[in-house]
Amino acid sequence: MAYTFQVTIDSPDPHPLADWWADALGWEVEPSDEPFIRGLIAAGHATEDDTTTHRGTLVWKAGAAIRHPEGLEGAPRILFQFVPEPKTVKNRVHLDVRTGDDDPQALVERLVAKGAKHLHEGRQGPSVWTTLADPQGNELCVSH
Known part of the structure; x- marks a missing residue:
């Protein structure tokens, strides 16, 4: 069986880095589903502390993803994942x-x-x- 994958890049500030890479590659930042996020918070499955605002939109603090304009058929998804520490090596x-x-x-x-x-x-x-x-x-x- 062949598996699919995504590439994950650690980042202390994932949303601006996702924007940079989307622009660099001609890809798209995956949109935030603000009503879905608010629904999870209202249901007690997440908290406001799990979110932040980026470019005026409520987003998950944990990260941001970009994908090829043709979707996953064009290339694997790239996820920029929040980590508190800066890159050192x-x-x-x-x-x-x-x-x-x-x-x-x-x-x-x-x-x-x-x-x-x-x-x-x-x-x-x-x-x-x-x-x-x-x-x-x-x-x-x-x-x-």
């Missing part, structure tokens, strides 16, 4: 963003302008890539 796993026919350098420049940090350029045989860190320090590579 290099990631053991990172995302490789492949630009296809788009210019990877144009994407690198756009992401740096939106808060990414340029870390280094890499090359192995004919493969070349740029390694960046997102606004919270998580590494990613951009290539064709």
